[in-house]
Amino acid sequence: MRIKDKIIDRIREILTGGANIEKLKKRGLKVGNNLWLGYGVSIDWTFCELITIGNNCTITSKVHILAHDASTKKHLGYTKIGRVNIGDNVFIGVSTIILPNVQIGDNSIIASGxxxxxxxxxxxxxxxxxxxxxxxxxxxxxxxxxxxxxxxxDWADENRRKNIIDSWEKNNSEMKYIE
Structure with missing residues (x-):
């Protein structure tokens, strides 16, 4: 592949929202079945072979998963690296950052931010x-x-949706949305 094509592919990846799982898997990322990724997910390209993501995981928008920490590079001359293991059935909320040397156990939820x-x-x-x-x-x-x-x-019907919103304003409560 020509350099120009590589640059265009990289720009396309950035503009369309982050991680290209297939390319990362070719570089060593380990991913189970049924992964759902949101927009703008960033998975450490350089050290992706140190990252494992289990089955049935949801990784929402703008999550960053890092297997390296370069904070020591300038002062000590090296970059710290470490494994990241995300178990099965894990939910990771919007704009979460996962740092190196972290394991997230099965069936866990990580709150946004x-x-x-x-x-x-x-x-x-x-x-x-x-x-x-x-x-x-x-x-x-x-x-x-x-x-x-x-x-x-309920949500698709304009009258019911209006009633739902009115109810929220009166009760100030959460509701569940089922797809």
């Missing part, structure tokens, strides 16, 4: 900067299981 600097055990919900445990997965699911349910049909 988190900076994950240490291991997350399985079946836990973590968030913040630096990320810390918020609650267990069971506690989180129990808390959210009693909310009102909205279907696609």
């Amino acid at each position: 988190s900076v994950v600097t240490r291991n997350v055990p399985m079946n836990e919900v973590w968030g913040g900067n630096p990320a810390k445990k918020i609650c267990s997965l069971d506690e989180y699911l129990n808390k959210h299981s009693s909310q009102s349910v909205i279907t696609q049909e």
Whole structure:
């Protein structure tokens, strides 16, 4: 491939929103089945062979997964690298940053805007900067299981959607949306 074509491909990747999983897999990224990636996900291109993503994971928009830390390069002459292992059935919220040497356990949820600097055990919900445990997965699911349910049909119908919005304004509560 000519250099001009490589540059055009790279610009296209950037403009269309980030990680090209197929290219990263060819470079060594390990990915399970049924991965959903949002817009603008960035996966460490240089050290992608140190990253593993399990089955049935959702990685939402603008998430950064890093397997290196170059903060030591200028002063000490080296870059730190480390593995990142994301387990099965993990949800990672918008604009999260995952740093090197981190394992995220199966069935865990990482809240939007988190900076994950240490291991997350399985079946836990973590968030913040630096990320810390918020609650267990069971506690989180129990808390959210009693909310009102909205279907696609409800939201698609203009009158029902207006009633839903009015209800929110009166009750100031969360609702569930089922696709």
